[in-house]
Amino acid sequence: MMKHAKGELIARPHPPSRGATGQFASLKRYQSLRPSYFTLTMATLNPRHEEGFFYLLAAIGGLVSAVGIGAALYMEHSGHVVTGMNNQIVWGLPHVFAIFLIVAASGVLNVASMGSVFGRTMYKPRAPLSGLLALAMISGGLAVIMLDLGRADRIIVAATHFNPTSVFGWNVILYPVFYGVVAVYLWTMMERRMYPWMKVAGFATFIWRIVLTTGTGSIFAFLVARQAYGTALLAPMFIIMSFCWGLAVFLVVQSTMYAWNGLTLPPLVLQRMKNLLATFIAAVLYFTIVLHLANAYYAKNIAFEYFILFDSEFASMFWIGQILVGTLLPLALLFYPPTAARALWVNIAALLVVVGAYFHLYVFIIGGQAFPLDIFPGYDVKSSFMDGAVDHYSASLPELLLSLGGLGIAFTMTTIGVRILRFLPQDDFAQLEAAGD
Amino acid sequence: MSTPDNNARRKFIAAAGAGVAGLGFTAIAPGLHLMAVGEANAATEARKAGTAASPAVRWGLLIDANKCAPGCTKCIDACHTENGVSEKLPDPRQNSQWIRKIELVDRRNGRKTELPMMCQHCANPPCVDVCPTGASMKRADGIVLVDRHTCIGCRYCMMACPYKARSLVHVPLTEQNPEVPRGQGCVESCTLCVHRVDKGQTPACVESCPEGAMVFGDLNDPSSAIAKRIASVPTTQVRGDLRLDLGVRYQGI
Incomplete structure (x- = not known):
């Protein structure tokens, strides 16, 4: 396969020499070795403009991050009175953003696992980018969670006082180890001497990301107090959600990087990845249906199910945001032949999945708290503390800025990461064909 | 020590x-620490300085909802005065409420009841299970507390509490009661007036109730007034299905 029109590399031939595992050798090095294969350029930007554009993006990301941190300082100074959260809805928009980033961070690693653990050759060149995205997103998510604490200044206490029965307590182990295994995994992928350890590191990363997402789901699974939570189903459901959301983010970032470099995602790769995304979307839908059916089966939870599905501000978010925009529409785009074959529509489908994920988490986290606790089953209750009453939440500006700050951190880390290190996936089609992948 | x-x-x-x-x-x-049953059973005997709370004791409350007068808020006033809970925020949902009155109407027959609701001082408290730093803790004598020095304000305990008993302090505080430390960004709830109990007194809400609807004492001591009442009349643990073994029991619901 050869280069086609300017800015549209469809594929490239097998490189003449490779390392032990080969597939991650740098694009630039290949260019210097076999310049005839490569005339690809930044599609529309000359190097100086391209560099300027990078600094612009990094500055925007940095600014959004800085504003988010500033908002957190304002909240820290004033107290949570400046947020829309209260004593009934105790977790708000920052938690929606943070949990999305954390769940998607572990999910994006699935791309790497497909290559290293399940031996799918096509995914191996994508492993470094998936590792970088994982680190970037989990950093953004954790920053938001930690800066939203009532006493963010005491975060060190979380490291020095450990409660083994707390899922949050487990996080003190889960997250640092996650950073560690992903960093080592990246090292084995990007340092030739470490190649022999790549499979072991990949396998360890896969196991740990499953453990980590089990922990995230268990944060809610272990809550006996509220009808929206308290089911073991949430642990596997969060894992499949992470697969779906992580892959959607990966597709969008990958396409952006290809476009940046004047490349087009090879049709074979696009086809495989969009099929995988569709499978994950369907799996999340399956879990969603099972969760709500199971809840509706229990008489004690019927009122809550009616509330969340039909009789609240969250009902439209569920049906339109989560189901229509985040599930059915992407599935249609990914299976309808005229759109399924085009990178643009696949990317739109992936973006819709991300939008749907936010609706999903908003309904799950905020909606789950808005419904009153059933402290006295069989009684109508009221009090000065919102007993028996549905609560209404609207995020304040500082919360929104803090939440966006998490995205800013993830964006900045990714932008800088792909700029200074070799993260652009490089497909080796001869190898793919040889592997029958 | x-x-x-x-x-x-x-x-x-x-x-x-x-x-x-x-x-x-x-x-x-x-x-x-030295534990003597005779000493521990004295429901209102002061705990000596420097000694730990005794696991032989299980402090508890019995609340007779039949005696709780409609519209009366004396227990709430007394609690919040005793503990310095005085902030009034524009959004009342952000105010701390250590104790509140709940009005109940039985859906089957329309029977109305009122009762005070506060931390139920569970033997198996979900708030303690979920607290990442161990700031939420159960004292040996059954009183569930928050260590204000190690609470990081994550609010996981508020998510976990089935009784909505906990509040986050949403604003900076001034003029606190020296015996009841509180602080912005920390979670708090009824302490069963632990500072009074340790001095041999009863909680402020119990003392303030004009109807005598609340009884405080040692659930483990068969000779205590509270244990005798629980042995002689039907009482209820709220959300008993959760098997949390509550320190607060209700009569008349």
Whole structure:
């Protein structure tokens, strides 16, 4: 396969020499070795403009991050009175953003696992980018969670006082180890001497990301107090959600990087990845249906199910945001032949999945708290503390800025990461064909 | 704090007490504290300074909803005065409420009841399970508390509490009661007036109730007033299905 029109590399031939595992050798090095294969350029930007554009993006990301941190300082100074959260809805928009980033961070690693653990050759060149995205997103998510604490200044206490029965307590182990295994995994992928350890590191990363997402789901699974939570189903459901959301983010970032470099995602790769995304979307839908059916089966939870599905501000978010925009529409785009074959529509489908994920988490986290606790089953209750009453939440500006700050951190880390290190996936089609992948 | 000298003295006292007076069970070990059932059973006896809370005691409340007068908020006023809970925020949902009155209407027959609701001081408290730093804790005598020095304000305990008993302090505080430390960004709830209990007094809400609807005492002591009442009348643990073994019991619901 050869280069086609300017800015549209469809594929490239097998490189003449490779390392032990080969597939991650740098694009630039290949260019210097076999310049005839490569005339690809930044599609529309000359190097100086391209560099300027990078600094612009990094500055925007940095600014959004800085504003988010500033908002957190304002909240820290004033107290949570400046947020829309209260004593009934105790977790708000920052938690929606943070949990999305954390769940998607572990999910994006699935791309790497497909290559290293399940031996799918096509995914191996994508492993470094998936590792970088994982680190970037989990950093953004954790920053938001930690800066939203009532006493963010005491975060060190979380490291020095450990409660083994707390899922949050487990996080003190889960997250640092996650950073560690992903960093080592990246090292084995990007340092030739470490190649022999790549499979072991990949396998360890896969196991740990499953453990980590089990922990995230268990944060809610272990809550006996509220009808929206308290089911073991949430642990596997969060894992499949992470697969779906992580892959959607990966597709969008990958396409952006290809476009940046004047490349087009090879049709074979696009086809495989969009099929995988569709499978994950369907799996999340399956879990969603099972969760709500199971809840509706229990008489004690019927009122809550009616509330969340039909009789609240969250009902439209569920049906339109989560189901229509985040599930059915992407599935249609990914299976309808005229759109399924085009990178643009696949990317739109992936973006819709991300939008749907936010609706999903908003309904799950905020909606789950808005419904009153059933402290006295069989009684109508009221009090000065919102007993028996549905609560209404609207995020304040500082919360929104803090939440966006998490995205800013993830964006900045990714932008800088792909700029200074070799993260652009490089497909080796001869190898793919040889592997029958 | 225990020192070797203290332990030796305790051993001597315990041996002498057991041998001469033959009073009940005495447990003693290095690093632990002298426990005497006779002492622990005294429902309102002050805890000596420097001694730990006794696991032989289980402090509890019995609330008779039949006696709780409609519209009366004396227990709430007394609690919030005693504990310095005075902030009034524009959004009332952000105010701390250590205790609140709940009005109940039975859907089957329309029967109305009122009762005070606060931390139920569970034997198996979900808030303690989920707290990442161990700031949410259960004292040996069953009182569930928050260590204000290690609470990081994550609010996981508020998510976990089935009784909505906890509040986050949403604003900076001033003019606190020195015996009841509170602080911005920390979670708090009813302490069962632990500072009063340790002095041999009863909680402020109990003392303030004009109807005598609340009884405080040691659930473990069969001779205490609260234990006798629980043994003689039907009482309820709210959300008993959760099997949390509550320190607060209700009568008349």
